[in-house]
Amino acid sequence: MVMEKILEVKNLSVEFYKGGKVIQALRDTSLTLKRNEVLGIVGESGCGKSTLALSTLKLIPEKEGKVVSGEILFKGEDLLRLSDEKLLQIRGDRISIIFQDPFTSLNPVFRTGYQIAESLTLHKKENLSTRQMEKEIIKLLELVKMPKPKDTMLSYPHQLSGGMQQRVMIAIALSSSPEILIADEPTTALDVTIQKEILNLLTELQKKLGLSVVLITHDFGIVAQTCQRVSVMYAGIIVEEASTSEIFHNPLHPYTKGLLESIPSRKEPPSSSQGEKRRLKAIPGQVPDPSNLPSGCKFHPRCPKVIEECKPEEPNLREIVKNHWVRCIRAAY
Amino acid sequence: MLEYIARRLLFMIPLLLGITIITFVIIHLSPGGPADMLIGLSPKVSAEAKARLHSLYGLDKPLHVQYWLWLSRLVRFDFGRSFKDGRLVIIKVLERLPATLLLNVFSLLLIFFIALPIGIISAVRQDSFLDKGMTIFVFLGFSVPAFWLALLLMLLFGVVLGWLPISGMHSVNFPYFSLWGKLWDLIKHLILPVFVSAFGGLAYLSRYSRTSMLEVLRQDYIRTARAKGVPENKVIYKHALRNALIPIITLLGLSLPALIGGGFIFETIFAWPGMGRLGYQAIMSRDYPVIMGVGVIAALLTLLGNLIADITYAFVDPRIRHR
Amino acid sequence: MWKIFWRRFRRNKLAMLGALIIFSLAVVAVFAPLIAPFSPNQQDILHRLEPPSHKHPLGTDDLGRDLFSRVIYGTRVSLLVGFVAIGIAIIIGSFLGLLSGYFGGWLDAVIMRFVDIMLCFPTFFLILMVIAFLEPNIWTVMAVIGLTGWPGLTRLVRGECLSVREREFVQAAKVLGLSNIRVMFVHLLPNVMAPILVTATLGIGGAILTESALSFLGLGVQPPTPSWGNILTAGKDYITIAWWLSLYPGLAILITVLAYNLLGEGLRDVLDPRMMAE
Numbered sequence: 001m002v003m004e005k006i007l008e009v010k011n012l013s014v015e016f017y018k019g020g021k022v023i024q025a026l027r028d029t030s031l032t033l034k035r036n037e038v039l040g041i042v043g044e045s046g047c048g049k050s051t052l053a054l055s056t057l058k059l060i061p062e063k064e065g066k067v068v069s070g071e072i073l074f075k076g077e078d079l080l081r082l083s084d085e086k087l088l089q090i091r092g093d094r095i096s097i098i099f100q101d102p103f104t105s106l107n108p109v110f111r112t113g114y115q116i117a118e119s120l121t122l123h124k125k126e127n128l129s130t131r132q133m134e135k136e137i138i139k140l141l142e143l144v145k146m147p148k149p150k151d152t153m154l155s156y157p158h159q160l161s162g163g164m165q166q167r168v169m170i171a172i173a174l175s176s177s178p179e180i181l182i183a184d185e186p187t188t189a190l191d192v193t194i195q196k197e198i199l200n201l202l203t204e205l206q207k208k209l210g211l212s213v214v215l216i217t218h219d220f221g222i223v224a225q226t227c228q229r230v231s232v233m234y235a236g237i238i239v240e241e242a243s244t245s246e247i248f249h250n251p252l253h254p255y256t257k258g259l260l261e262s263i264p265s266r267k268e269p270p271s272s273s274q275g276e277k278r279r280l281k282a283i284p285g286q287v288p289d290p291s292n293l294p295s296g297c298k299f300h301p302r303c304p305k306v307i308e309e310c311k312p313e314e315p316n317l318r319e320i321v322k323n324h325w326v327r328c329i330r331a332a333y
Numbered sequence: 334m335l336e337y338i339a340r341r342l343l344f345m346i347p348l349l350l351g352i353t354i355i356t357f358v359i360i361h362l363s364p365g366g367p368a369d370m371l372i373g374l375s376p377k378v379s380a381e382a383k384a385r386l387h388s389l390y391g392l393d394k395p396l397h398v399q400y401w402l403w404l405s406r407l408v409r410f411d412f413g414r415s416f417k418d419g420r421l422v423i424i425k426v427l428e429r430l431p432a433t434l435l436l437n438v439f440s441l442l443l444i445f446f447i448a449l450p451i452g453i454i455s456a457v458r459q460d461s462f463l464d465k466g467m468t469i470f471v472f473l474g475f476s477v478p479a480f481w482l483a484l485l486l487m488l489l490f491g492v493v494l495g496w497l498p499i500s501g502m503h504s505v506n507f508p509y510f511s512l513w514g515k516l517w518d519l520i521k522h523l524i525l526p527v528f529v530s531a532f533g534g535l536a537y538l539s540r541y542s543r544t545s546m547l548e549v550l551r552q553d554y555i556r557t558a559r560a561k562g563v564p565e566n567k568v569i570y571k572h573a574l575r576n577a578l579i580p581i582i583t584l585l586g587l588s589l590p591a592l593i594g595g596g597f598i599f600e601t602i603f604a605w606p607g608m609g610r611l612g613y614q615a616i617m618s619r620d621y622p623v624i625m626g627v628g629v630i631a632a633l634l635t636l637l638g639n640l641i642a643d644i645t646y647a648f649v650d651p652r653i654r655h656r
Numbered sequence: 657m658w659k660i661f662w663r664r665f666r667r668n669k670l671a672m673l674g675a676l677i678i679f680s681l682a683v684v685a686v687f688a689p690l691i692a693p694f695s696p697n698q699q700d701i702l703h704r705l706e707p708p709s710h711k712h713p714l715g716t717d718d719l720g721r722d723l724f725s726r727v728i729y730g731t732r733v734s735l736l737v738g739f740v741a742i743g744i745a746i747i748i749g750s751f752l753g754l755l756s757g758y759f760g761g762w763l764d765a766v767i768m769r770f771v772d773i774m775l776c777f778p779t780f781f782l783i784l785m786v787i788a789f790l791e792p793n794i795w796t797v798m799a800v801i802g803l804t805g806w807p808g809l810t811r812l813v814r815g816e817c818l819s820v821r822e823r824e825f826v827q828a829a830k831v832l833g834l835s836n837i838r839v840m841f842v843h844l845l846p847n848v849m850a851p852i853l854v855t856a857t858l859g860i861g862g863a864i865l866t867e868s869a870l871s872f873l874g875l876g877v878q879p880p881t882p883s884w885g886n887i888l889t890a891g892k893d894y895i896t897i898a899w900w901l902s903l904y905p906g907l908a909i910l911i912t913v914l915a916y917n918l919l920g921e922g923l924r925d926v927l928d929p930r931m932m933a934e
Contacts, residue, residue, distance in 0.1 A: 059559055063459075084565075092562035099560075104553040109575050109651055119561050156651045173559065341671055351773030359785055472921075476914035478865050480872050480884075481906030484892055492896055529901040594778030604894070612781065613873065628785045631775050639776075 004075075006212045007033040007056075007095075007180055012070030016077070016290075022147040025051040025065065027236040033180070038206060038213045038245070042259070044287055048236040049216045053184045055080075057091050060216050074180070079222060091122045097171035101260030102165035106157035106253070112168050113153030114139050116175060117183065123176035140171040145201060163194035167201070181206075182214045187222065199226055220263055224248060232256050235288055235298035238317065242324035243268040252320055253330040254303045258283040303332045341643045345636060352632045356625060363416065369574040393505045412626035417618060422626035431632070432502060433600070437592045439523060440531040441585060449581065452542020456550065456577075457569055459647050467539060473538025477594060479534060483602045498522055500604035516579035526603045530595055538632055541584055546577040563583060579650050586642025590635040664926045670921020677915035683732040691724035696882050705898045715900035719891050721901065726882040727908050733883040734912060737798050737867045738860035744802025746856050749809025754844060756810065757817020767810065774807040782876065783866065792875045794883075801863050809855055816848040850927035854920055861916035868909050884909050 012017055014026040026048045028087040033039050041049045054060050056072055056079060074078045079090065099105045107115060114204060116137050121130070128136065134153070139150035144167040173181055183202065189193035203226050206213050215227055223230050223244060230247050232255065238255040251257045262282050284300035288294055294301055300310040309329060317325045406412070412422035455464040475623060491499035502522050510518055550556065550573055558572045559565075596609035604610070608627055615623035647653045669921050684691060690693050700720035708715045714723035731921055756767040768836025774782075821844070870876030872892075879886050884905040889904035 057560055059556055089561075090560050091560055097560045099553060099557065103555060105557045107554040107558070107572055107576070109579075111651075118563070122562050158652050158656055159655060170555075274412060334693055347769055348776055349775050351769070352776060355773065355777070363919050472914065472917055473910075476861065476910055476912070478906060478909045479866055480869055481888060481902070481909065484888065484895060484906070485903045486898060488895055488902060590776075590778040594780035597781060597784060598873065601873065611782070616784055616875065619788065621789075624785055625786055628781060629779070631781050633778050635778055 003261055004035045005032050006035045006075060007214070008071075008072065008073040009052065009056075010071045012052070012055065012072065012170075013053055013068040013069050014048075014065055016051075016065040016143055017063075019290075022292040023055040024057070024236055024293065025290060028070070029233075029237055031241070032229050033214055035212050036210055037216060037229060038203075040223040040225045040230040041214060041216045041233060042218065042223055042230060043233035044083060044218055046287055046290060049233050049238075050184050053182045053214065053216055053235075054144050057095060058087060058095060059097075067321060092119060092173075092178075093176045095180040095182065096176065096178040097182040097184065098166070098173050098186055100170045101189045103157065103189075104171045104284075105169060108157055108166060110156075111153070112155055112157060115157075116140060116153075116168065116172050117173040119172045136175075140175055141167075141297070143174065143205070144171045146171075152304045159208060161194075162190045166190060166194075166198055170198075170201070170205070172302060174209065175251070177209070178211070180214070182216070184216045185218070186215070187217060188217070188219075195222075202226065218249075220260060232259070236290065237298070237314075237327070238325075239299065239327045240325065241317070243320075246321070246324050250324070252324065252326040253299075253328050254305050254330070255283070258302075258304075306322055338644060338645050341640060342597060345640065350635060352636075353404050353407055353630065354400075355398050356407075356629055356632075360403075360621070360625065368586050396572065407629065409580070413622040413628070416620045416621050417613075417615075417623075418546065422622045425491070425623060426626045427628050429606060429608045429611045432605060433593070433609060435594055436523070436526055436530060436600070436605060436607060437589065439527045439649055440534065440592055441588065443527055443531040444538050444588065445585060446535040448538035449542050449595060450580075452539040452544075453546050453574065455539070455543045457545030459547065464543075470552055472538045474532060474654075477532070479533055480598050482532060482603060486525055486529060487602070499525065502606055526599050526605050529597050530592060533595065538581070538584065538588070542577070542581055549573045549577040551578075557588045559605070579646065582649055583646040585641045586638050586645060587640030590631075591639075593631050594632055596656065608614075665922065666923045668925060669890045670918045671926065672921075674915045674922060675827040677911065678810075678919060679732055680913060681735060681915070684728060685735050688728050688732060691887055692722075692728040694722040694725040694827045696721060696726045697880050698722070704860055705827055705894065707898075708900055710888030713897065714904045717887065717898075717901055718894060720724040723887070723904060726887055727884065727905055730882045730887065730905065730908065731912075733794065733877055733881065734864045734867065734909070736915075737794065737877075738864045740798045741801035741805065741863040741867070742856050744799065745805035745809055745859065747853060748802070749806035750813050750845070750848075750852060752806070753813025754817060754848075758821060758844060764814070768814070771807040771810050772855055774804070779804050780866065780869070783870065784873075787870065787875050792870070792878065794877045794881070794894070797876045799871055805859060805863070809852070809859075811849055812855055813848055816851055819842055819849045822862040854924045854927065857916055857920035857923055861913040861920065864909065864916070 007030050009029060012026050012029045013024070013163070014025040016025050021031050029052065031039070031041075031052075041052065043049045051060070051065070053068055058080070059186060061064075067080055069094050070080075074090065084092070085159070091293065093203070106112070110118075110260075113134070114159060117133050120133065120136055120140075124136075137153050138149045141152055146164065146167050152160065152168070159169070160168065170186075186202065187198050190198060202215075203211070203299065205211065215222070229243050230241065231238050232247075232253065234255050240247065240251070240256045247256065248260070251260055283302055288298055288301070296311040296313050297303070297315055299307075301308045303310065307330065314330045315327050318326045318329050320326050408424045412426075414420060415422055415425060451467055455461075458464055467605045487499045490497040498521055502519070504510075504522075507518055508516060540622065550569075555568060555573055558568045563572065588611050593609070596607060597613050598609075599605065600607045600609035601613045612624065612627035612631075614620075615627065677815040682713045698721060701805070702720065703712075703716055704718055704720040706712060706716045712722050712724060714727060717726065718725055752767050752771075782804055786800050786804075787796060790800075841927075867876055868883065868885030868888070872888050874886070874889060876885055877883035887905040888902060890899070891905065895902055
């Protein structure tokens with residue numbers, strides 16, 4: 001069976017305007033999401049991953065930023081060129097998105113049940129009576145494993161814990177049985193213990209409902225747990241892309257290697273049995289200022305393997321190993 | 334929420350006490366002291382009579398005793414009698430209160446129904462022509478001396494055009510009007526004072542509404558609403574507005590003191606028979622008991638306005654209503 | 657850092673306009689005797705209530721005094737009252753606000769309670785009441801406006817203190833053992849200066865409005881000293897026959913207060929710490 005490409009981002013470039021300066025948030029980025037796949041997008045703050053998510057549903061306010069070029073194809077149709085009407089049919093309906101901070105993402109003056117009902121009303125074609133609506137809401141809350149669905153339905157967002165709020169967000173997102181779920185750092189704002197629960201929930205739901213998921217995070221650990229494929233982003237562009245196991249076992253881009261090496265590992269104690277200490281390696285330098293990017297490969301000022309050829313021109317993505325793409329001229333070595 | 338209201342009420346007690354203290358201090362500020370409060374500046378009263386009154390009213394007693402006396406009188410709303418006509422101050426104030434309330438309530442309504450939409454639309458269409466125009470209007474509104482505006486409007490509408498009456502609450506032949514006639518007459522007399530009284534508040538509230546709405550539009554939950562596929566006008570008028578209204582409504586309650594304060598000027602200019610005018614006349618004629626009476630009632634009304642604002646806020650914001 | 661402010665200030669056209677107007681007014685106030693064609697108190701009963709003419713560009717008032725000259729001298733009153741009254745309010749307000757914000761605890765509670773009580777009274781009426789019991793003249797007006805204007809400022813300063821207090825350099829100063837007073841004035845104060853400055857500028861406009869309202873009611877600056885407000889009193893009495901008496905002094909007030917508001921708002925934009933992140 002051929003795996004269908006459900007979402008294709010092609011050469012997307014997005015600019016932001018802040019304080020009179022132009023910031024290139026995304027530069028000629030391309031990626032693909034296949035049906036039923038969980039794709040991870042990893043990168044540090046400011047690398048453009050959230051921008052990618054927001055651009056999909058045109059959620060970037062006009063005053064703040066603009067898509068300069070590129071396409072985002074959903075089942076072959078370019079989302080960026082849709083009429084407003086058609087866009088409303090996609091938002092929350094075929095493609096849903098959940099955000100980082102569930103507390104600020106829920107409207108504080110409406111009851112939780114109401115906010116879920118709103119989504120149901122918008123996207124289900126039939127008119128539901130109040131009782132039917134309540135049943136649907138409770139069904140959804142049960143789906144996201146909410147402990148006390150009826151109470152939750154009647155509460156206000158501020159009365160719920162972080163984990164519960166995020167479950168509500170997921171419930172809202174799934175109320176329309178979407179095809180794609182974009183999760184923008186869904187667990188970053190939550191306690192560590194809750195993080196695992198929510199991630200497990202997402203994985204379960206993905207399998208159960210056959211969702212195609214884009215999971216955006218800065219944490220490789222989360223990627224390892226949930227994603228099948230990973231794209232690593234740096235300074236607004238993808239620098240490496242491969243399956244999860246391939247990336248962990250054979251990272252080819254110096255940045256990816258640096259990221260993986262800077263993760264403290266629970267399994268390795270700080271001092272091994274031979275008395276040697278393993279040091280946490282940090283990547284030297286800082287993420288570049290998006291309004292003032294270096295020439296050539298954007299990582300070159302911090303790269304341990306930099307050579308002169310890295311400086312003038314930014315390299316293209318090359319398939320070094322099968323299905324493993326790297327944007328680095330030194331990757332083959 | 335009842336707990337919240339109870340707490341607010343409790344909070345007010347020190348404020349009430351504070352009002353009594355401050356008014357007490359003010360009375361003692363005058364050169365003649367509180368004696369003037371009781372006997373006026375009538376030169377006819379001999380030194381002996383003054384001395385007798387002093388002991389009679391306890392003016393020779395220590396301050397804290399005097400304060401206690403003052404406090405006990407305040408609680409009974411006993412402000413004494415007016416110097417001008419000897420009538421009970423409290424009666425005089427209560428007589429004029431409805432007129433003042435009428436003026437202020439209409440001002441509040443005007444402010445709310447005009448400033449709010451202007452502010453909201455300016456926020457939604459930021460930097461548009463309307464927004465810039467509104468900003469200019471607001472700046473002018475803050476800078477114009479209201480009493481001057483009153484004069485100019487009186488000049489224009491009253492003298493030059495002759496459309497509107499420029500003083501009082503009723504025309505001379507009011508009692509002979511039909512019901513509708515009376516109503517219309519009242520409205521005609523209300524227009525100028527209400528407009529002038531509301532003017533400053535209009536500027537302020539438009540600005541505030543705009544700021545509040547802009548703040549709300551920046552929030553994450555607005556982004557969520559759009560991501561859910563809610564049509565844009567619903568995003569603004571359902572999701573955003575409901576949140577933006579919360580501080581605005583509270584502000585309305587807090588506008589009452591400003592209106593009452595301004596009332597002194599406007600009621601005087603337009604000869605509006607309200608509490609403010611009474612207060613002004615009392616000041617001009619050094620009718621101290623009346624001044625005190627009006628002052629304390631005004632302070633109480635302010636407190637009431639604050640309380641109403643607090644309660645409304647608790648009602649309207651679920652984060653307070655359900656803890 | 658001040659250089660950045662200055663550059664940004666220059667870019668803000670409205671603020672520059674405000675500053676320009678205020679500067680001109682200050683010049684007018686200082687050089688009033690040189691600018692005004694007549695003495696403000698020079699009466700000429702034969703020529704009372706004359707409309708604007710070549711000799712009297714703004715007309716004459718009910719005692720034949722040249723309105724133009726009176727308006728010019730009125731500038732002195734307005735600017736003086738504005739500065740002094742707000743000066744008083746700032747000194748009291750900042751001091752109490754610093755105390756309240758820095759020490760917290762019961763001192764904070766007491767001060768804020770006091771602030772709340774003061775704010776209970778409609779400010780204007782409070783001023784009226786106090787003046788009624790005293791003698792109305794320019795000094796009492798300045799004092800009373802100042803003494804009723806500080807509560808708002810106290811709240812503001814306290815708020816700023818609370819947020820700045822937690823920042824590292826304050827902690828560092830305390831750890832170093834610097835005396836409380838030193839920390840307050842040398843470290844905290846400069847950082848809360850910005851909003852104080854903005855509020856003060858806007859406050860001057862408000863003070864001028866209040867003074868003119870008081871003078872208009874006869875409870876402020878007393879004639880014959882010309883204040884824009886008390887000229888308007890005559891304007892009200894002669895409204896039907898001498899419109900110029902009502903128009904020009906009010907216009908003067910409007911322009912002055914507008915200038916302060918423009919300047920104040922401009923300062924607010926310029927000194928906004930959020931814009932520092934650029």
